[in-house]
Each structure stands twice: as C-alpha cells, then as structure tokens.
Amino acid sequence: MTQLPFMGRRVLIVDDNFTDRLILKEMLKGLGFTDIQEAEDGAIAESKIDNAVQTKNPFHLVFLDIRMPRQGGLSLLDRLRANSKTHDLYVIMMTATASLENIEGSLKLGVNDFIVKPFNPDVIASKVKAIQFK
Numbered sequence: 842m843t844q845l846p847f848m849g850r851r852v853l854i855v856d857d858n859f860t861d862r863l864i865l866k867e868m869l870k871g872l873g874f875t876d877i878q879e880a881e882d883g884a885i886a887e888s889k890i891d892n893a894v895q896t897k898n899p900f901h902l903v904f905l906d907i908r909m910p911r912q913g914g915l916s917l918l919d920r921l922r923a924n925s926k927t928h929d930l931y932v933i934m935m936t937a938t939a940s941l942e943n944i945e946g947s948l949k950l951g952v953n954d955f956i957v958k959p960f961n962p963d964v965i966a967s968k969v970k971a972i973q974f975k
Contacts, residue, residue, distance in 0.1 A: 848875060849876070850901040850974060853893075853900045853903045857906065857908075857910055861960070864960055865904060872970075881909070883911065883913055886905070886912075886917055890921070894927060902974075903931070905917060905918060905934050906934075907934060907936040914936075914947075922951045932951075932954075934954070934955045936955075953972075956968060
C-alpha cells in the first residue's frame, strides 16, 4: 500500500467565508490530507491551536485569512509567532486583496507563504508540495 505524502498531517483552515473554507478543504482532500479542521475567525482558531498543542496533536499547517471578524489573521499570526510552542507552525496567509500593506505586514510577522483568492488548485498544490514538514 502506498503512503500518501500528507497522511497524518493536520491542517487548520481559518476563514470567515464558509464557501472559501469548503473549496480549500476539497482541494486539500484531493492532495491527500485527511485531518482538516476549520475555524471561522482568529479567536476560534487560536483556541483550536492551543488545544491541539496541549493534547500533543499539533497542526502542521494553517491557512489563515487576513481579514476576519473578532480576531484577524495578522493578529493571530503575531500571537502564534510570539508563542514558543507555535512559533514554527507553517502558516500560509490568504487574502482577496493582494495589497502591498497586507503582504508586508504578513512578512514582517513571519508568515511562511502567501496566496491570493480566488483559490487556484495548481497554486495550492505547488505551495503545499513545497513545504518541508517536520
């Protein structure tokens, strides 16, 4: 039996748009991911990430939308990078507006990669396949 390259890798999709979460989730399933969680905003995501770390079942990859209610992506990214337990979590920032401000803000906070919506399956696949998971 062939081992899928992403089997056992946990992914969290953080986006306030249900449709965007659904589309990205289906693309990731097509790449072989089987453990995909979702969060509607940064506050919910932070709770899920903290719980995953505490139960020693951490996420390997987070897709993080920049603009969301309650807690946006930049705020969550800043908190993740400031925490020694989540500092190295691989984060791909997502946005519908590829403004220089969003890109620079994400890079300053230590984002690993950046994608612009709408999602392109080839772009998602190339970004994910380039990750060197620990």
